[in-house]
Amino acid sequence: GGSDAALTVDSGRIDARATDGDIHLHLLQSAHAGQISADGGSILLAADQALSLGQVQARDQIQLTGTDIVGGVLDSGQDTRVHSAGQLRLDTVNAGGDVALYSEGALALGQVVAGGKLKADTASALSAAALQAGAAMQLSAVSDMALGNVRSDGDLQLVAGNGITVDTAESGAGMQLSAAHGIEMGSARSEGDMQLVAGNGITV
Numbered sequence: 001g002g003s004d005a006a007l008t009v010d011s012g013r014i015d016a017r018a019t020d021g022d023i024h025l026h027l028l029q030s031a032h033a034g035q036i037s038a039d040g041g042s043i044l045l046a047a048d049q050a051l052s053l054g055q056v057q058a059r060d061q062i063q064l065t066g067t068d069i070v071g072g073v074l075d076s077g078q079d080t081r082v083h084s085a086g087q088l089r090l091d092t093v094n095a096g097g098d099v100a101l102y103s104e105g106a107l108a109l110g111q112v113v114a115g116g117k118l119k120a121d122t123a124s125a126l127s128a129a130a131l132q133a134g135a136a137m138q139l140s141a142v143s144d145m146a147l148g149n150v151r152s153d154g155d156l157q158l159v160a161g162n163g164i165t166v167d168t169a170e171s172g173a174g175m176q177l178s179a180a181h182g183i184e185m186g187s188a189r190s191e192g193d194m195q196l197v198a199g200n201g202i203t204v
Helices: none
Strands: 007-009 011-016 023-027 031-038 045-046 053-057 062-068 073-076 080-084 089-093 099-103 109-114 118-122 124-134 138-140 143-151 156-160 164-171 177-179 183-190 194-196
Touching: 007 062, 023 031, 031 045, 045 053, 053 062, 062 073, 073 080, 080 089, 089 099, 099 109, 109 118, 138 143, 143 156, 143 194, 156 164, 156 194, 164 177, 177 183, 183 194
Parallel strands: 007 023, 011 031, 023 045, 031 053, 045 062, 053 073, 062 080, 073 089, 080 099, 089 109, 099 118, 109 124, 118 138, 124 143, 138 156, 143 164, 156 177, 164 183, 177 194
Antiparallel strands: none
């Protein structure tokens, strides 16, 4: 096929490196992507089943889809997008551009740094140790949201169907938190307007 066609892989483990151009793989079974590197292009991995990650690095973009995506380090010069039909657990994400994460199951993050916008949505609970965005940050969880240190150079918006707990939150613009139950924050600083809406108590 053409340059946009995916290479179909039927293997439990894959390592791949391209010194120039993109890596586009369609994984038929549950697989571990150990070392995937596109030194001169983008990485597109589409998994029919579960996908565990080692080190995934691209000069340009990273795009991952699968059912249950777990582990690893994602490092991209531009945007990173991950869509999981199950749970999504990522240790480290570094992107020069935007980061967009979505999961049908629980979403658990270690450290995420986005040079641009950061958007994370889950149909379950969301937890994260450290999140940083060079532009706006928008996080949404149908259930609980538990965050460590959160910093956004743009607007910061957190929305949870249950409660929100945050150790520290900083925004270079406005800050908006909305929770069906309580909001608990260790500290909060906003350069713009701050709006906190909770069904139960608010503690800052």
